[in-house]
Amino acid sequence: MSAIELDEHGLITVCPSCGQRNRIAFTAKETRCGRCKAALPAAAEPVEVHHEREFDALVREAAQPVVVDFWAPWCGPCRMVAPELARVAAANAGRFVVVKVNTDEVPELGERFRIRSIPTMAVFRGGKEIARTTGAMPAAQIEAFVSGALGTT
Ligand SMILES: [Zn+2]
Secondary structure, eight states, X not given: OOSOEEETTEXXXXXXXXXXXXXXXXXXXXXXXXXXXXXXXXXXXXXXXXXXXXXXXXXXXXXXXXXEEEEOTTOHHHHHHHHHHXXXXXXXXXXXXXXXXXXXXXXXXXXXXXXXXXXXXXXXETTEEEXXXXXOOOHHHHHHHHHHHXXXX
């Protein structure tokens, strides 16, 4: 299970200094722990989306771009992508947020975005999808896709 969760109000992360659970608003660029005031690190791993409303709040409000991996547990290439995506999230903490949408668990999102094959990765900025790609690929290629979408190559 991911150490970072989310709900419709923000990312929920555990303070590395004191263990306090903190909610970081999607709009926040940096946040301090509510208890010990330590700076909370940006999300450095893919975050699982469990509900449509969380996804909508995140892409609408996020201060950073959001990279979405549409996947399903029975999909072999998706399992190959998972560790690559984790590497991308770790290397780009604070630059963009990486989330995973299990299209079996949240089929509403798969239908709304017309996901025809998985894995599909999409980049959202300012509440809008700006790029998508399909198929398994290594971390370097995922980063190149995201950088290209964000115009930062
Ligand atoms: Zn703390």
